[in-house]
Amino acid sequence: MKLNERSLAFYATCDSPADNAGFLYKRGERHTAYHRRWFVLKGNMLFYFEERESREPVGVIVLEGCTVELCDSAEEFAFAIRFGGTKSRTYVLAAESQAAMESWVKSLSRASFDYMRLVVRELE
Numbered sequence: 001m002k003l004n005e006r007s008l009a010f011y012a013t014c015d016s017p018a019d020n021a022g023f024l025y026k027r028g029e030r031h032t033a034y035h036r037r038w039f040v041l042k043g044n045m046l047f048y049f050e051e052r053e054s055r056e057p058v059g060v061i062v063l064e065g066c067t068v069e070l071c072d073s074a075e076e077f078a079f080a081i082r083f084g085g086t087k088s089r090t091y092v093l094a095a096e097s098q099a100a101m102e103s104w105v106k107s108l109s110r111a112s113f114d115y116m117r118l119v120v121r122e123l124e
Helices: 003-014 100-109 114-123
Strands: 020-028 034-042 045-049 059-062 066-070 080-084 091-094
Touching: 003 034, 003 045, 020 059, 034 100, 045 066, 080 100
Parallel strands: none
Antiparallel strands: 020 034, 020 091, 034 045, 045 059, 066 080, 080 091
């Protein structure tokens, strides 16, 4: 499948139901301050926007081959999305409450095709 910015932006903002959506704080990669962003999880893609009403995502994280885990951070209710490999980026996010954090960690952990494949095998 070929993806481009326009098709990703359309998918991120179309009326298809989201698996999870809400504000999270995202730690920057270069400037390690936290920025409040609107996140939308659809399938195995986690889109993030400047504001809830934004029409184009600032970025997208494809959640294949990642692990989601709680982490130590200056920010309360923090968790990390980690990818295997030496030069892979780790995304550090923080929720606004314990319940929101638990909901996001659960949703993100179930978002990959690897997880779905495992569920299907168990059901067979």
